[in-house]
Amino acid sequence: xxxxxxxxxxxxxxxxxxxxxxxxxxxxxxxxxxxxxxxxxxxxxxxxxxxxxxxxxxxxxxxxxxxxxxxxxxxxxxxxxxxxxxxxxxxxxxxxxxxxxxxxxxxxxxxxxxxxxxxxxxxxxxxxxxxxxxxxxxxxxxxxxxxxxxxxxxxxxxxxxxxxxxxxxxxxxxxxxxxxxxxxxxxxxxxxxxxxxxxxxxxxxxxxxxxxxxxxxxxxxxxxxxxxxxxxxxxxxxxxxxxxxxxxxxxxxxxxxxxxxxxxxxxxxxxxxxxxxxxxxxxxxxxxxxxxxxxxxxxxxxxxxxxxxxxxxxxxxxxxxxxxxxxxxxxxxxxxxxxxxxxxxxxxxxxxxxxxxxxxxxxxxxxxxxxxxxxxxxxxxxxxxxxxxxxxxxxxxxxxxxxxxxxxxxxxxxxxxxxxxxxxxxxxxxxxxxxxxxxxxxxxxxxxxxxxxxxxxxxxxxxxxxxxxxxxxxxxxxxxxxxxxxxxxxxxxxxxxxxxxxxxxxxxxxxxxxxxxxxxxxxxxxxxxxxxxxxxxxxxxxxxxxxxxxxxxxxxxxxxxxxxxxxxxxxxxxxxxx
Amino acid sequence: xxxxxxxxxxxxxxxxxxxxxxxxxxxxxxxxxxxxxxxxxxxxxxxxxxxxxxxxxxxxxxxxxxxxxxxxxxxxxxxxxxxxxxxxxxxxxxxxxxxxxxxxxxxxxxxxxxxxxxxxxxxxxxxxxxxxxxxxxxxxxxxxxxxxxxxxxxxxxxxxxxx
Ligand SMILES: Cc1cc2nc3c(=O)[nH]c(=O)nc-3n(C[C@H](O)[C@H](O)[C@H](O)COP(=O)(O)OP(=O)(O)OC[C@H]3O[C@@H](n4cnc5c(N)ncnc54)[C@H](O)[C@@H]3O)c2cc1C
Ligand SMILES: Cc1ncc(C[n+]2csc(CCOP(=O)(O)OP(=O)(O)O)c2C)c(N)n1
Ligand SMILES: [Mg+2]
Numbered sequence: 001x002x003x004x005x006x007x008x009x010x011x012x013x014x015x016x017x018x019x020x021x022x023x024x025x026x027x028x029x030x031x032x033x034x035x036x037x038x039x040x041x042x043x044x045x046x047x048x049x050x051x052x053x054x055x056x057x058x059x060x061x062x063x064x065x066x067x068x069x070x071x072x073x074x075x076x077x078x079x080x081x082x083x084x085x086x087x088x089x090x091x092x093x094x095x096x097x098x099x100x101x102x103x104x105x106x107x108x109x110x111x112x113x114x115x116x117x118x119x120x121x122x123x124x125x126x127x128x129x130x131x132x133x134x135x136x137x138x139x140x141x142x143x144x145x146x147x148x149x150x151x152x153x154x155x156x157x158x159x160x161x162x163x164x165x166x167x168x169x170x171x172x173x174x175x176x177x178x179x180x181x182x183x184x185x186x187x188x189x190x191x192x193x194x195x196x197x198x199x200x201x202x203x204x205x206x207x208x209x210x211x212x213x214x215x216x217x218x219x220x221x222x223x224x225x226x227x228x229x230x231x232x233x234x235x236x237x238x239x240x241x242x243x244x245x246x247x248x249x250x251x252x253x254x255x256x257x258x259x260x261x262x263x264x265x266x267x268x269x270x271x272x273x274x275x276x277x278x279x280x281x282x283x284x285x286x287x288x289x290x291x292x293x294x295x296x297x298x299x300x301x302x303x304x305x306x307x308x309x310x311x312x313x314x315x316x317x318x319x320x321x322x323x324x325x326x327x328x329x330x331x332x333x334x335x336x337x338x339x340x341x342x343x344x345x346x347x348x349x350x351x352x353x354x355x356x357x358x359x360x361x362x363x364x365x366x367x368x369x370x371x372x373x374x375x376x377x378x379x380x381x382x383x384x385x386x387x388x389x390x391x392x393x394x395x396x397x398x399x400x401x402x403x404x405x406x407x408x409x410x411x412x413x414x415x416x417x418x419x420x421x422x423x424x425x426x427x428x429x430x431x432x433x434x435x436x437x438x439x440x441x442x443x444x445x446x447x448x449x450x451x452x453x454x455x456x457x458x459x460x461x462x463x464x465x466x467x468x469x470x471x472x473x474x475x476x477x478x479x480x481x482x483x484x485x486x487x488x489x490x491x492x493x494x495x496x497x498x499x500x501x502x503x504x505x506x507x508x509x510x511x512x513x514x515x516x517x518x519x520x521x522x523x524x525x526x527x528x529x530x531x532x533x534x535x536x537x538x539x540x541x542x543x544x545x546x547x548x549x550x551x552x553x554x555x556x557x558x559x560x561x562x563x564x565x566x567x568x569x570x571x572x573x574x575x576x577x578x
Numbered sequence: 579x580x581x582x583x584x585x586x587x588x589x590x591x592x593x594x595x596x597x598x599x600x601x602x603x604x605x606x607x608x609x610x611x612x613x614x615x616x617x618x619x620x621x622x623x624x625x626x627x628x629x630x631x632x633x634x635x636x637x638x639x640x641x642x643x644x645x646x647x648x649x650x651x652x653x654x655x656x657x658x659x660x661x662x663x664x665x666x667x668x669x670x671x672x673x674x675x676x677x678x679x680x681x682x683x684x685x686x687x688x689x690x691x692x693x694x695x696x697x698x699x700x701x702x703x704x705x706x707x708x709x710x711x712x713x714x715x716x717x718x719x720x721x722x723x724x725x726x727x728x729x730x731x732x733x734x735x736x737x738x739x740x741x
Contacts, residue, residue, distance in 0.1 A: 118592060123599060126646070130592070306644075307641050307644050
């Protein structure tokens with residue numbers, strides 16, 4: 001089969017089994033777009049901004065486990081994609097981003113719409129390629145998919161100059177079935193000796209805790225994680241990125257840890273004597289002040305990326321390998337081990353944890369007469385029977401969603417954790433809905449975040465992706481306002497917008513349903529109505545208590561046992577903002 | 579402590595900038611860096627001298643290993659090794675100083691590879707501290723130009739860094 005470069009790209013995507021290509025055309029990719037015309041296998045989703053193309057594809061990847069694929073033009077198309085690429089990079093999401101480039105003879109001449117995409121994206125990709133010869137195209141794309149989806153996943157950029165896709169130059173096409181690279185061989189199995197040591201330490205623990213993260217979801221190791229936790233009977237906490245890797249409604253789950261984690265999770269971390277970290281990277285939002293991090297604990301750390309181990313926190317037993325494989329090996333060893341867990345110590349530990357739970361750190365004022373954001377999320381959970389895929393933007397609403405929507409399954413909670421990219425939520429919801437048309441998809445957002453990719457309402461109409469937008473409208477950049485309240489004596493410097501659009505009219509202008517809710521008693525019925533409108537995108541603009549804060553909170557420079565809790569119930573509602 | 583990290587890397591356009599970019603992005607320091615293709619033209623050998631405590635060096639080697647183009651690396655300081663640097667120094671000469679400079683060059687086993695009425699170019703190889711010593715043995719006023727390649731090195735014994 002003789003194909004042009006443009007046709008080769010499309011054929012490679014077909015051979016990779018790519019369902020959706022999120023993109024936006026322009027001069028440098030016109031040959032490619034021509035090759036996309038008159039074919040149905042790869043469905044092109046035309047976004048309204050390249051950043052959204054990347055977020056949609058990224059969320060598709062998070063929800064399905066398959067790589068997300070993007071096509072953008074050179075210059076401004078490429079730079080618009082960069083925020084999305086960095087977002088995927090920070091959360092280790094498998095993606096292939098194809099960017100157009102000016103023709104090879106003019107590269108470096110400041111040609112029209114030329115940017116050094118390879119240079120710009122180098123620090124925020126797992127790898128990138130500039131294709132300089134059409135004969136290398138198929139193999140390069142194969143490598144890109146291979147690198148993106150194996151080891152620690154991540155985005156890979158393939159920059160393709162226009163002349164490489166020239167329809168006049170045709171060459172024989174063959175897509176490599178497999179690829180081996182001498183410089184890239186990620187570990188799979190963990191070191192047997194290390195695993196053995198880890199199991200011994202784990203079984204002899206008195207106050208153990210399992211701390212698992214996004215790596216469990218990325219590596220599809222949730223079944224093994226559940227097995228491990230339930231075999232041992234140990235408490236388990238999850239990072240923001242790990243939510244859903246272990247059922248949140250199970251009694252062994254003590255909640256999320258870290259800056260806005262639960263009292264019980266953070267206290268249990270602080271007091272523990274053995275921690276097993278599984279696919280989690282000791283992020284600064286999780287550890288708090290490093291010098292006081294888990295002072296009594298010996299730490300086991302399982303991660304596929306050696307560079308994640310001992311980066312910020314020293315560990316006692318490092319294990320480099322895939323979660324799934326390492327946990328399987330551990331479970332085998334535990335089964336045959338002569339050492340058994342210590343039921344007496346464990347009972348005392350659970351008793352201590354029960355006392356921490358009694359603090360009820362997530363309780364909030366239910367009688368304020370105002371719509372509490374927490375209440376909205378609780379109702380969302382009930383209306384969707386806990387079975388929706390929830391995407392979010394960045395801010396207080398994101399934390400409320402994480403705290404008050406217990407996720408029992410992996411790949412149901414889709415958010416930007418590492419980069420914290422406002423604007424992620426809506427395009428993410430669209431990407432997810434394309435992957436799972438039959439599931440309820442909710443985008444929990446704030447009135448500031450939603451405006452960063454609001455134009456995607458138009459994409460949602462074109463591709464009939466009926467997502468439900470839950471706008472927790474507190475008329476503030478709430479998360480910023482909260483920090484200003486705590487750390488800047490309530491000087492609310494530019495964390496407020498005087499002109500917030502009429503979201504109902506906006507939604508209607510884009511061809512969707514808009515509903516504004518400002519009474520607590522309307523919340524439930526509005527949510528029911530929204531989800532009953534199966535084939536419509538619904539924008540719920542919910543006017544929430546503008547003074548609400550996210551608790552607990554470990555403020556900057558504080559340790560796990562120094563959480564700020566909601567002072568006294570009821571005090572937050574009547575208070576005037578200074 | 580000073581470390582000499584010797585890297586076998588795919589000889590691809592941009593491989594050098596990946597390494598340099600990694601160091602600047604993560605705030606690691608590079609004292610010197612040398613690169614050239616090996617006997618296998620598809621591979622380059624890079625020698626990088628850096629400083630840092632054990633934790634930083636551990637992160638540096640892990641992050642370098644994580645680069646897709648990096649095939650293998652070793653920290654030469656951890657094994658018996660030899661290290662060499664090449665230096666070219668252009669020195670101002672006068673009738674009176676010529677003999678003295680020549681003698682010093684001989685003591686350091688350097689070669690004079692260019693001579694004009696008023697200058698010498700001295701070529702010298704050796705460990706970096708020997709080159710430092712030579713430079714300080716020449717009166718600063720007389721030095722016109724110093725060019726150094728940066729350290730390169732190799733482990734002792736029959737084992738080598740290859741595929
Ligand atoms: C406003 C805001 C507030 C936040 N507050 C919190 C908070 O309170 N608590 C919190 O936890 N986070 C919080 N975050 C998120 C935080 O910034 C980090 O993104 C998050 O903690 C990282 O999660 P993780 O450790 O699970 O790592 P991830 O970023 O999910 O990384 C996964 C790790 O697993 C490894 N891995 C990947 N695949 C595999 C595999 N197959 N096998 C083994 N290992 C694998 C990777 O190498 C990596 O080390 C907040 C973010 C924002 C924006
Ligand atoms: C692109 C981007 N710019 C700035 C920030 C910093 N930031 C974090 S949260 C936040 C406010 C978000 O406000 P809103 O969407 O209304 O959510 P709320 O906190 O009020 O729930 C800002 C500005 C960010 N995370 N991303
Ligand atoms: Mg807000």
